Amino acid sequence: xGQKDILKQFAAGVFFILSLLLIAWxxxxxSVEKGVTEPKFDMTVLFRKVGGLVVGAPVxxxxxxxxxxxxxxxxxxxxxxxxxxxxLSIFTKYKEQLYKATSFSILTEGILGEKIIEISTDxxxxxxxxxxxxIGEDPLDIQNLxxxxxxxxxxxLETSKRLNIATREIQKISSSTKRLxxxxxxxxxxxxxxxxF
Numbered sequence: 001x002g003q004k005d006i007l008k009q010f011a012a013g014v015f016f017i018l019s020l021l022l023i024a025w026x027x028x029x030x031s032v033e034k035g036v037t038e039p040k041f042d043m044t045v046l047f048r049k050v051g052g053l054v055v056g057a058p059v060x061x062x063x064x065x066x067x068x069x070x071x072x073x074x075x076x077x078x079x080x081x082x083x084x085x086x087x088l089s090i091f092t093k094y095k096e097q098l099y100k101a102t103s104f105s106i107l108t109e110g111i112l113g114e115k116i117i118e119i120s121t122d123x124x125x126x127x128x129x130x131x132x133x134x135i136g137e138d139p140l141d142i143q144n145l146x147x148x149x150x151x152x153x154x155x156x157l158e159t160s161k162r163l164n165i166a167t168r169e170i171q172k173i174s175s176s177t178k179r180l181x182x183x184x185x186x187x188x189x190x191x192x193x194x195x196x197f
Contacts, residue, residue: 039092045104045136046082053115059088061119066094099127104136
């Protein structure tokens with residue numbers, strides 16, 4: 001084996017090691033940016049339906065990303081009509097703000113309809129224990145909303161039909177009353193209002 005072959009193998013080895021170090025640095029940088037290395041604590045929120053929420057979905061507080069959905073599962077026994085539990089992994093640095101949390105809602109965000117959990121707070125409210133189960137607000141169900149709008153449209157159509165019928169009846173009564181008043185007026189003019197024959 002010649003000196004050139006050894007140099008080529010050495011250069012290939014250095015290049016390989018530098019490539020591995022670069023990949024490790026990129027992965028570490030992204031994980032730090034995403035908060036993988038930050039300390040977290042868990043909260044469990046209960047819902048009736050999650051409407052397409054997935055593990056890894058962001059959890060936001062006033063638009064700030066404070067954590068992610070770490071698990072979605074079913075309860076063995078429903079609590080207050082809710083049978084789906086969602087475990088949230090929240091960054092510990094936001095723990096104090098979470099004590100003021102009043103509601104956990106599943107919202108749709110963006111053009112593609114990504115589901116997120118939005119936390120609302122009230123400065124005058126204070127939770128005692130963040131490890132307790134929290135009752136969440138169910139997402140808006142588009143299908144139920146469409147059915148409600150459909151039922152409302154049908155009801156309005158039926159009401160409109162009834163109003164049209166009532167309007168026609170009022171027009172008939174008005175026309176009959178007008179003819180009767182015209183006859184009475186004619187008889188008064190002729191002076192024979194009380195004559196039967």
